[in-house]
Amino acid sequence: MPQPLTATQALARLDRGDLSAEALSQACLDRASSREPQVKAWSHLDPDLVRAQARAVDAEGRTGPLSGVPIGIKDVILTRDMPTQHNSPLYLGSHPQIDAACVSLLRTAGAVIFGKTDTVEFAATGRKALTRNPHDLLRTPGGSSSGSAAAVADGHVPLALGTQTGGSIIRPASYCGVYGFKPTWGLVSREGVKPFAPSLDTVGWFARSAEDIALLFDVFDPHPPPRLAPTFDMAGARIGLCRSPAWTQAEASVQAMIAGVTERLAAAGAFVEDLNLPPLFDDLLQTHLVVMRMEARAAFLAEYRRHGDDLHPELRGYVRACDGLTADDLRAAYDAAAAARVVFDDLAETYDAILTPSAVGVAPLGLEQTGSFAFNGLWTLLHVPALNVPAGSDANGLPLGITLTGPRFSDRRILAAAAVLGPRLIGARVE
Template identity: 35%
Template structure:
């Protein structure tokens, strides 16, 4: 196995045990980048020189006994929404072309402190306002969408050109590409991970999340992102747990909403995964997610006017530099009344309270991450057998929005593949700040399976 194909946990064990040099590891990832970027375009910027210098520094520090913990010497990608001092951060927009931040975002600074090695900035749907990342290609089938908006981050991890990556999630932008590319996506509880130095889309919904090959890796990265410097080096992730079963875990199975207008192959795979959780000791409890009929309105009522406010100056001064799809959404969002924005905020209060009540009876809710796998890149709409038609974007955001509107933590895990070999994702949602339960459930589920979390073939399987 090439070192670029390792999980973070595997690489950390090898680097910490001085069996693998960070220099070799980073070189392996850069070689994979060279082989795959022409086909996938996961990165907006690769800074190989800087990565090599950081790897050499990590190697020297570890050799001298200054091991900082499991991310030390591990190569990663950062979504191009997240500021990095001295490296262009353009949010995928011509409006920010040539922008080079003077200082790191808080998350970039925390990863640097943990010793992680930045490979480059990953592609995003412009200003994260979309779910497709059209400039990036799915590593499992190039003619399918990569999803987004953190499409570059998901593809980099899926392809082996990063061991982990960060994304942002305002309406599923971590979980959707995670599901479509067969990696693990964690959207933490709203507010847990600082957004300082991250380009906003919608202040009251934005979350920085992780893209990894395993839930265990997500725990390692989340620990570094939330670590404020009080922990000693090498502190093991408590989320990993020691028990190999899920005894006592109560899994809520939605009796409505999450399995409506869902592709049959996705439904069968997710229900099978829920059965697998049961076989591991969990109990299943039927639940009815409340107020779902108001989810779309609440989400749009929050996001559209906030995004318009974020870009008020840009739309006034350089409107021609925005892509047409994003400009249209921003200009329309500027028409929303303050009264409607406040009504959405009050609706969110109701929804959050009602969903908290569901978690009185369950520990996690399990559901499909997205209603269908990666569609062809030129497909715009989804036609369901009962005649219901929706845009591809609406389909992908539909099951993700509850995690953003409630702010609750949500984890997307690859659980199966459809008949075309495309990944199928299951999402698990927990009560606020209960990431530990999500990650433990995900880790136990992964360890029970015989398909290791390996990247897509370097040369691709389909064109």
């Protein structure tokens, strides 16, 4: 296939007038339709609706920062003109005529809402997406934002929205070899997004370049941009390498990737140091699970009361408190997480960027599971921004990813670092 355009590249051509929004959307539709039988990224895609939106942009003129750019929407996010089915039989054909706040922001910015991407049931657990990893159709694309990651990786759309409560953006981005960003918790409104664990749930997005990730950040950031945009200089940069409590689970390919990245950055003039987390972080993966499972009880109580045994057994297990967790456990988890956030921000503040693996290895074989999120839950719990940067591939050509993180609200610093580090990590823009 010809290299598909990134959003930034497409916008430049749209601005110059040598590409119409309709032609761009049609190219995306063509690519999606040729690949969908294999990749199965979409739970809903209506070509006529896509073309109508694109033609409206061409007719009305480009007024927003994303005018004419197609974007996929994870199917746990409400869209007024498309069904929202959560990959749950309970919501088959469900179609509330309302946009989530994040979709409304995209529409105001001029984006073409392209379709709904397949997801793990309720972005939580239960049924897996039908989506396959475009790099190897026998492998999972990761989850729960499976369709969004695969659609971007496979060139159907330049951008897609996802959500993360455990590792649902970073992991599929890593497995599919694309950029995936989970901003600081709370930065993007969750209005109209199916809750799973509200003190963890975060709306984020996928793209094929660091610039595209930053482009969407400007659409969603609710705070005034800084007078001086942050910059990142490789020469003399202080980079923390955080192996995190999950390091013992890292496979050889990930260990080799981290060693290689460290070497390349050092060769380019950066100071790469080990960032060792203090002992209070050792239990935070368990803390994350406690918050996720306990908050899920409230999130799925209405479905459980209404549908009983028709709710997937795994979700039913959450609501029925099969884990035996108590409110005291949740309170302790909240307090441990809050204390760790303060400590991590202090530690992280001294680095220009922090690197950590995005996954324990490449995408595993099979679609019945979506891989481990051992390397992701900590950052979700800490509320910090996390960006997957594609970092080459293993011996079989399967993507590996590295996470760039930092203190809460350092989103723009991370994006500035990624613009420089991204190309250095793999030596070229990811395809």
